[in-house]
Every structure is written in structure tokens, then in C-alpha cells.
Amino acid sequence: MRAALREQDPRAYQILAREAERQNMGLELIASENFVSRAVLEAMGSVLTNKYAEGLPGRRYYGGCQFVDEAERLAQERAKALFGAEWVNVQPHSGAQANAAVYLTLLKPGDVFLGLNLAHGGHLTHGSPVNFSGILYRAEYYGVHPETGRIDMDEVRDKALQIRPRLISIGASAYPRDFDYAAFREIADEVGAFLWMDMAHTAGLIAAKLLNDPLPHCHIVSTTTHKTLRGPRGGMLLMGRDFDNPFGLVAPKSGRLKRMSELFDSAVFPGIQGGPLMHVILAKAVALGEALQPDFVEYAQQVIRNARALAERLLEHGYELVSGGTDNHLVLVDLRSRGLTGKQAEEALERAGITVNKNMVPFDTQSPLVTSGIRIGTPAVTTRGFKEPEIRYVADLIHEVLSDPDNETVLERVRNKVLELCRQFPLYDFVSIGDPAELSASRL
Ligand code: DSN
Numbered sequence: 001m002r003a004a005l006r007e008q009d010p011r012a013y014q015i016l017a018r019e020a021e022r023q024n025m026g027l028e029l030i031a032s033e034n035f036v037s038r039a040v041l042e043a044m045g046s047v048l049t050n051k052y053a054e055g056l057p058g059r060r061y062y063g064g065c066q067f068v069d070e071a072e073r074l075a076q077e078r079a080k081a082l083f084g085a086e087w088v089n090v091q092p093h094s095g096a097q098a099n100a101a102v103y104l105t106l107l108k109p110g111d112v113f114l115g116l117n118l119a120h121g122g123h124l125t126h127g128s129p130v131n132f133s134g135i136l137y138r139a140e141y142y143g144v145h146p147e148t149g150r151i152d153m154d155e156v157r158d159k160a161l162q163i164r165p166r167l168i169s170i171g172a173s174a175y176p177r178d179f180d181y182a183a184f185r186e187i188a189d190e191v192g193a194f195l196w197m198d199m200a201h202t203a204g205l206i207a208a209k210l211l212n213d214p215l216p217h218c219h220i221v222s223t224t225t226h227k228t229l230r231g232p233r234g235g236m237l238l239m240g241r242d243f244d245n246p247f248g249l250v251a252p253k254s255g256r257l258k259r260m261s262e263l264f265d266s267a268v269f270p271g272i273q274g275g276p277l278m279h280v281i282l283a284k285a286v287a288l289g290e291a292l293q294p295d296f297v298e299y300a301q302q303v304i305r306n307a308r309a310l311a312e313r314l315l316e317h318g319y320e321l322v323s324g325g326t327d328n329h330l331v332l333v334d335l336r337s338r339g340l341t342g343k344q345a346e347e348a349l350e351r352a353g354i355t356v357n358k359n360m361v362p363f364d365t366q367s368p369l370v371t372s373g374i375r376i377g378t379p380a381v382t383t384r385g386f387k388e389p390e391i392r393y394v395a396d397l398i399h400e401v402l403s404d405p406d407n408e409t410v411l412e413r414v415r416n417k418v419l420e421l422c423r424q425f426p427l428y429d430f431v432s433i434g435d436p437a438e439l440s441a442s443r444l
Helices: 002-008 010-025 038-044 066-083 095-106 132-136 153-163 181-191 203-207 260-272 278-291 294-316 342-351 379-383 388-403 408-424
Strands: 087-089 112-116 138-142 167-170 194-198 220-224 235-239 330-334 357-359 373-377
Touching: 002 010, 010 408, 038 278, 066 087, 066 203, 066 235, 066 278, 087 260, 095 132, 095 167, 095 194, 095 220, 095 235, 095 260, 112 153, 138 153, 153 181, 167 181, 181 194, 203 294, 235 260, 294 330, 294 379, 294 388, 342 357, 342 373, 342 388, 342 408, 379 388, 388 408
Parallel strands: 112 138, 112 167, 167 194, 194 220
Antiparallel strands: 087 235, 220 235, 330 373, 357 373
16 A cells, blocks of 8 residues: 555655654654554554544444444443443544543533643643633643642642632643542532543553553543554543533533433534544554553553653753652653753754653743753653663763753764664664555564
């Protein structure tokens, strides 16, 4: 199939080949990225993309859905088994879509909700003023403690009692610590709010039971499927149990009282989406099947061990880490004491073949386009086979670059070391530009 792409559309093929080369020959340390298996790639690049299937399995608005119904049921069944969920919806096209369905179900425009400040590790869809969540609803924030860098549960409670939100959200895109869901639930119950966890970043680590489990405590849990879960780009909603509609929510048109699961299903379709991406849903089923295998737990354990080793080595080099370390798959480096901005660091590392992202640190005074920090994650390089010795070496390379970020000789030297490391841990055997493009994953 890729030979067809090369012959029919060389420009598109070149883009694909060059991106494959970039992934193969660079160090991918963006905390939200990963490398999927060949099986997941095959499911995604399949004829299921041709099928319209609005509705749910067995209740579609189109004929010919017998096989895509099986795909969706397989994904549902595996997601339930993996997370111990009573209900799932595997249709959200992305994490942002899954989150949109949460808001649509639980809030009315103008309602108040409480989420983690974006500048303290929160996510765009948790109330940023430039996102629908902050435009349509009234977002209030809790943050981390200035000294510990950890979420301050006293602040969460005080804020919740003061503003009486209808919804409290948990979850982050740059928070290196675990969450105390039971404590959040107590606060939510005290103020009569729904509790929602967006576990997009840590879903794979939660599935492997290495972090606290939000499902028993939250009314709703959303996730992406492509980060630590190592599946295709997409979203998902889950409930530990199908709670009786605690605040008497009714369906938008009929005004009828419904189960929470029915309300969330209708919020995804027809609420915010049309036809589900059935090729992606099949790929979600494949990835969830992989995550149910025992070696996925080993992978997730290694992700955390690698993040800890990275943190320790960076601390040895004198870097400041938000919260002083990590419980999960990422570290957040505060560069203020080194006289560097996140932007400078990201750009210098990129030139040396190391991809990270600049990131706000709590109480940052720089703009989001400059920032004072970088976020470094281990899921992708762990998939590649890196263990503690390699990750410590990566920390050394980062330090080499950041100690002299404008020195082209240093950047070139590190780039060569990165290439050497990448050759030792081949990823996709996607032959370099000009060769027949057979994707035969050598390690995956
Ligand atoms: N933008 C993603 C991240 O990098 O964390 C989250 O959606």
C-alpha cells in the first residue's frame, strides 16, 4: 500500500518518509507521545475508514455495520476489562472531544467548574480562556503549593467551598505527581459537585495499576488512547460504575431522566460528533488488547523507572525539578536558576536531535510561548527499549546541550551521539527516503 503512495503521490510519500526518518533518528521525549505497534498502524490504515456508523453497536443509522459493530464491541470489552469499568464509550475522536462530551453532559453554559490551573500543569480543555471550556463555562482554578509543587488539597477545598462548582476536574498535562482521588471525592460530595478525572497522560500507568485508580471515585473519567496507553490518536470515556444520575440530569430533547451512561453516550453522538472513526476504533481495540498483555505492565513499570532515573540524574547535574521529582512518566524542569528559557532550551535540544517541549512552570513569569521550563517524558523512548543506563545517558546529553546551548560544535557533537544511540535502538524499519517503503517494525 505504501508503494502505491510512493508511485501515485511522491510529495506525500516524501513527507511520510521524512517523518518516519525523524522518529527513527531522534530522541522523542515529548511526554504525551509514544510509538504504536505495527498491528495498530495496520488497523488504522485500513478499509474501516470507509464506513459510516453513526449510533452505537446494534443501533446504527446506517446499514452494513455488522463488522464495525464487532470492532466497537471488541474495543469496549477490552477497555472495560483493562480498567475495570462498567461502561465505556470508545467513539471520541480525541481527548478534547471526550472532554467536550463531559461538559455537555454535566454543565450548562455559564455553570461554574473548578480545575487545575493551566500554568500549574493543567490542560487547555480544563478551562483555558482561549478554549471552549473557558469560553462557554465559568472556570475557576486550583493550583500547586509554591513550596512543594504539589496540588494543595486545602486550597482545593477552600476554593470549592467558596465557589460551589457544579463540577471539579482532576488531571493534568504537566504534573509529575499522583492524585488523591478519595480526597477530591470527599470535597466534591461536600459541595455537591460532579467529579471528573482526565487521565489522558497517565492512562497506561493506571491500567498497569502503578498509579492510584480514579474509576472508583469519579463520576466520569476521560482519556486519550495515544499517550502512555500506546494506542492510536483518539479519546475514550469510562465509568467505574454507571452511577444513578445523582443530580437528576435529563436528556436535552425529551427532558427524560436517564442513566448517566445514556447521557454521556448521547453527548458524544449526536451531541458533539457525527460518524465515529471506525478504523481508529479497531486500532483502539488492538492497542487495548496489547495493554492487557503482561508485558505491558513491564513496559509501564519501566516508563516510571526511567522517569525516576532521569529525574535523579538531572538533580545530580543541579537542575531544579518541579515538586523535586516524579511519580509518573514525566519531569518538569524549572530552568530559571540556569538563566535559560524553555524556548531556548527546546530549540537547542531540537538542533541536537532531542525533542522536548517548552512548558510553563508554576508561578511562571514568562509567556506560554517562551516559558521557564521544559517537560520531559519517558513513554516513547521506553517503547524504543531504553532502560535506566540509556536514560541516564540522555540526561547527560541534555545537560551537555543546556550547558552551552548556542555552541554549534556542542550541538553537532550531541547530535552524533543521539544518532549513534538511535542506531542501537532501531524503531520502525522504515527504509530511508528513496527505498521501497515497506514498514516492517523491527522491534515492535
Ligand atoms: N497536548 C497534549 C500534551 O502534550 O500534553 C495534551 O493534550
